[in-house]
Amino acid sequence: MPIHVNSGVVQLCVQSLGCKLESFPQQYLGLPLSANKLPVSAFIPHIQKTDKYLGSWQATLLNPMGRAVLVNAVLDSILVYLMSSIQLPPSAILQMDKKRRAFLWCGDKLGISKLASCLVAWTNVCLPKEQGGLGIRDLGTQNICLLLKLIHRLHCPSTSAWADWVRNRISLTSMTGDVSGDHWTCLRALLPLYQAITTVKVRDGKSCSFWADAWLGDEALEDTFPALYSHCTLKQASVHDVLEMGLPQILVPRLSSQATSQLHSLQLLLNGITLTQGMDIRTPVMKKKDNNIDTGSLYRMLKARGQDDPRAHSSRKTLPPRVQLFMWLLLQKKIQCKSTLFKRHVVDDTTCEICGAADETPEHIIWGCCLGRTVWQRLNIQPGDPMDMASLHTAAPPSHMPSVEFPGFIALICWEIWKARNAKVFRGESLSADQVLLLCKNAAAQWKHRLSRSKKQLADTWCSIFTMARQGQG
Ligand SMILES: [Zn+2]
Numbered sequence: 001m002p003i004h005v006n007s008g009v010v011q012l013c014v015q016s017l018g019c020k021l022e023s024f025p026q027q028y029l030g031l032p033l034s035a036n037k038l039p040v041s042a043f044i045p046h047i048q049k050t051d052k053y054l055g056s057w058q059a060t061l062l063n064p065m066g067r068a069v070l071v072n073a074v075l076d077s078i079l080v081y082l083m084s085s086i087q088l089p090p091s092a093i094l095q096m097d098k099k100r101r102a103f104l105w106c107g108d109k110l111g112i113s114k115l116a117s118c119l120v121a122w123t124n125v126c127l128p129k130e131q132g133g134l135g136i137r138d139l140g141t142q143n144i145c146l147l148l149k150l151i152h153r154l155h156c157p158s159t160s161a162w163a164d165w166v167r168n169r170i171s172l173t174s175m176t177g178d179v180s181g182d183h184w185t186c187l188r189a190l191l192p193l194y195q196a197i198t199t200v201k202v203r204d205g206k207s208c209s210f211w212a213d214a215w216l217g218d219e220a221l222e223d224t225f226p227a228l229y230s231h232c233t234l235k236q237a238s239v240h241d242v243l244e245m246g247l248p249q250i251l252v253p254r255l256s257s258q259a260t261s262q263l264h265s266l267q268l269l270l271n272g273i274t275l276t277q278g279m280d281i282r283t284p285v286m287k288k289k290d291n292n293i294d295t296g297s298l299y300r301m302l303k304a305r306g307q308d309d310p311r312a313h314s315s316r317k318t319l320p321p322r323v324q325l326f327m328w329l330l331l332q333k334k335i336q337c338k339s340t341l342f343k344r345h346v347v348d349d350t351t352c353e354i355c356g357a358a359d360e361t362p363e364h365i366i367w368g369c370c371l372g373r374t375v376w377q378r379l380n381i382q383p384g385d386p387m388d389m390a391s392l393h394t395a396a397p398p399s400h401m402p403s404v405e406f407p408g409f410i411a412l413i414c415w416e417i418w419k420a421r422n423a424k425v426f427r428g429e430s431l432s433a434d435q436v437l438l439l440c441k442n443a444a445a446q447w448k449h450r451l452s453r454s455k456k457q458l459a460d461t462w463c464s465i466f467t468m469a470r471q472g473q474g
Contacts, residue, residue, distance in 0.1 A: 001026060031085055037182040043092040046082050050075050050099055067104050068134050075100060076137050083139070084146040087186040093139045097122060100136065128303055141302050145295040147187060151175075151194045152293050155207055155282045173209040174236040195220070196321030197298065201281040202273070205239030208280045215239060215280075216269055217426060218336075219419065220322060226446050228262040231255050243275060285325065301328045319411055320450070326418065327411045333362045335418070353425050365421050372417045374433035375440075378469040379413070402461055405451070409462055412447065416440045434470055441466035 001022050002010045014021050025034035025042040032042035053074055079096070082088070088096075101122055126138040154163050155172060170177030175188040192212065200208045200215040208215050211222040211229055222229040234241070234250040242250060247267060255263060286297035319327070329335045338360040341347045352360040355370045366372050376382075380398055397406040416439045423429040431439075441463050448459035 030081060038086070038089070040089055040091045040095075043082075043088065043095075046079065047092065047095050047099070049078055050096075053078070065134075068136055071100050071104055071136055075103070076139070076142070079139065080146065083143040084150065086183060087147060088139065088143055090140070093143075096139055101125075104134075104136070126303075128300055137299070138303065141299060142295075144190065144193075144302065145293070145299045147190055148194050148197070148298065149293050149295065151187060151190060152198070152282065152284065155194075155198075155280075156291070157279045171236070171238070172207040173212075173238045176236075193321050196325055197286065197293070198282045198284050201283070202239050203276045203278040203280050205243060205275045205280060207282075208239045210237045210239050210242045211235055213239075214322070216273070218422065221266070223320070223322060224419075225262040225266055226442060227256060227258040228266060230446075231259045239273075239280075240275060243270070243273065301325065319408055320447075323411055323415050326415055330362055330366070330414060330418075335362050335365075337362055337365055337421075354421060354430075366414055366417055369421075371420060371431070371433060371436065375413065375417060375436050378433060378437060378472055379465065380469075381410075381413075401465060402458055405455065405458055408447075409444075412443055412462075413440055416443060437466050437470045441470075 001024060002013075005013075010021065013019075024036065025032045025038055027033070027045070032038055032046075034042065079088075104125070125134045125136050128135055153160055154166055154175075156163075166179060169179050175184075175191050195209060195212045195214075198213070199218065200213045202208050202215050209220075211232065212220050212235075214220050217224065222235075228251070229235070231252050232250055233252055237245075237250055247263065247270065251259075251263070283291060284293045284298075286294040286301070288294045326335065334340065338347050338350045338352070340362075342350045350359040350361075352358050352364055352369055358364050358368060361368070364372075367376055380400070382398075397403045397409075401409070416436050419439070420431040420436045423431055444459050444462040444466060448456055451459055
């Protein structure tokens with residue numbers, strides 16, 4: 001296989017070595033290897049591998065549930081190795097799904113399914129069982145989970161030669177540098193999601209993104225100090241870069257008054273930071289004992305991002321990944337509040353630090369406590385049955401609010417209430433409902449750029465709803 005060799009030299013080599021002339025893509029260690037974007041044909045051998053298994057099963061003797069088990073346990077695991085390394089093109093997934101669907105419904109080994117036999121839409125079949133699906137794995141999502149493990153390997157000290165090689169060529173905070181190609185672009189696109197599902201304990205600060213990683217407290221600085229972040233000229237800076245250069249060096253010369261006050265607060269926090277030797281330590285939010293990503297939990301989170309509600313579905317792209325993660329944990333009552341930490345023996349009492357009058361449960365923080373309750377009251381939103389977290393997700397918007405992206409709007413408010421709770425617990429700052437509403441308004445303005453063009457004016461509507469809620473009480 002010639003690489004960067006002109007055709008005359010190639011002919012000479014072929015003649016003198018007596019070898020065959022071939023071209024990319026090639027199979028190497030069981031993976032398709034190519035210098036260019038892989039064509040779908042490169043994946044055909046992997047898709048055909050399943051035929052061998054399908055052919056040997058007495059599929060028609062099994063009922064669909066039995067076949068569903070086989071699909072998950074055997075057909076999908078054949079692809080794990082491939083999906084851990086390469087992002088499958090949608091057309092390859094489509095072909096795999098065709099085979100899996102035919103096998104599931106008709107027991108057909110050749111991938112031919114009669115339309116009438118497919119009882120439920122494939123997207124519903126692929127939902128987790130608790131959402132009413134058959135729990136057949138969605139290959140696209142599974143692929144993302146496995147690739148995140150690859151990114152995790154880059155960010156962890158390991159014995160992987162590949163990781164060492166890549167680390168020497170790129171900046172880990174942005175995954176840019178002397179590595180390119182289609183495969184790399186796919187991986188890099190997953191970095192924001194990876195940053196959202198991990199926290200960092202800083203050592204040398206070189207692999208930790210100053211703004212996008214959660215390393216100072218449990219949120220990324222771009223979320224804690226949005227006004228300051230909007231004045232930053234080097235958004236991909238690492239913690240090491242910023243501490244070396246000084247924070248003002250990466251800001252525009254003139255700051256707004258809000259950014260100036262955020263700069264002071266942040267500099268106070270940075271004064272306490274000293275870098276040490278060694279690589280930063282990454283911890284996934286959903287982790288296994290060996291500090292590796294728990295792909296099972298991650299898969300469930302990615303699948304659960306509001307799939308059961310079409311309106312929530314549209315807001316998936318609107319929410320920053322970190323807020324998505326928070327909402328996912330909140331809906332399952334798994335956020336790190338005191339009642340949760342108490343069960344794990346991390347804290348020894350459960351009293352709410354804001355009101356001191358009740359146990360700090362997820363429900364209490366969001367709408368039971370004086371702060372949360374006041375915020376919702378000012379906005380005229382009734383979160384339905386106060387004990388049911390799921391109603392947050394499905395609540396119908398009041399008539400004075402836009403129904404489009406309403407779950408995103410709710411998530412924004414919950415997120416700000418949670419941040420206000422953290423401000424009290426971690427920094428001793430007590431915010432009023434009025435201040436929380438102002439933060440919501442600022443966040444809505446920030447989120448404007450996440451909305452598609454046709455929806456941008458929604459953010460303005462939200463801003464004015466928050467402003468009115470503030471004025472309502474003077
Ligand atoms: Zn309280």
